[in-house]
Amino acid sequence: MKITIISVGKLKEKYLKQGIAEYVKRLGAYAKIEEIEVPDEKAPENLSAADMELVKQKEGDRILAKIGADDYVISLEIKGEMITSEQLASKIDKLTTYGNSKIVFVIGGSLGLSYEVQQRSNYALSFSKMTFPHQVMRLVLLEQVYRAFRINRGEPYHK
Numbered sequence: 001m002k003i004t005i006i007s008v009g010k011l012k013e014k015y016l017k018q019g020i021a022e023y024v025k026r027l028g029a030y031a032k033i034e035e036i037e038v039p040d041e042k043a044p045e046n047l048s049a050a051d052m053e054l055v056k057q058k059e060g061d062r063i064l065a066k067i068g069a070d071d072y073v074i075s076l077e078i079k080g081e082m083i084t085s086e087q088l089a090s091k092i093d094k095l096t097t098y099g100n101s102k103i104v105f106v107i108g109g110s111l112g113l114s115y116e117v118q119q120r121s122n123y124a125l126s127f128s129k130m131t132f133p134h135q136v137m138r139l140v141l142l143e144q145v146y147r148a149f150r151i152n153r154g155e156p157y158h159k
């Protein structure tokens with residue numbers, strides 16, 4: 001099983017880099033993990049609505065270029081569906097069982113994901129109604145994917 005995480009912008013903070021590297025290492029026991037960072041667009045505070053759309057579209061095109069036709073795409077969206085860790089585990093398990101060998105998680109930039117990326121997404125996953133910085137989201141997502149594999153293997157994890 002291959003898990004790809006596409007995110008917008010470079011990971012800068014050292015503490016996040018360390019945390020993410022730790023979960024990528026742990027996940028290596030269960031799946032092949034690929035991290036793809038696509039360049040972000042400058043998004044100053046004073047952008048018009050049209051310019052904000054343009055930023056999302058440019059970033060979205062870069063994301064879409066990294067997605068294959070057969071990939072199962074899970075987009076991270078605040079307005080997506082909120083599920084439990086066990087439900088995420090079951091989703092990943094079913095995708096593996098039914099032959100989806102590649103799951104692609106997509107995390108948007110500071111303005112979020114373009115309409116086109118949302119349309120390409122097979123499933124929109126929300127981690128709550130709160131807004132998280134995309135870099136923090138990457139760490140939280142990796143922890144939950146790791147937890148999902150532990151659950152699926154019947155291995156102990158912190159409740």
Ligand SMILES: C[S@@+](CC[C@H](N)C(=O)[O-])C[C@H]1O[C@@H](n2cnc3c(N)ncnc32)[C@H](O)[C@@H]1O
Nearest residue numbers: 076077107108111112126127128130131132134
């Ligand atoms: C800073 S947020 C973007 C906020 C933007 N205003 C929006 O509504 O999408 C950056 C990215 O992190 C992810 N994200 C942030 N909070 C999230 C949450 N509660 N659930 C799922 N994804 C989230 C999304 O992929 C989002 O595109």
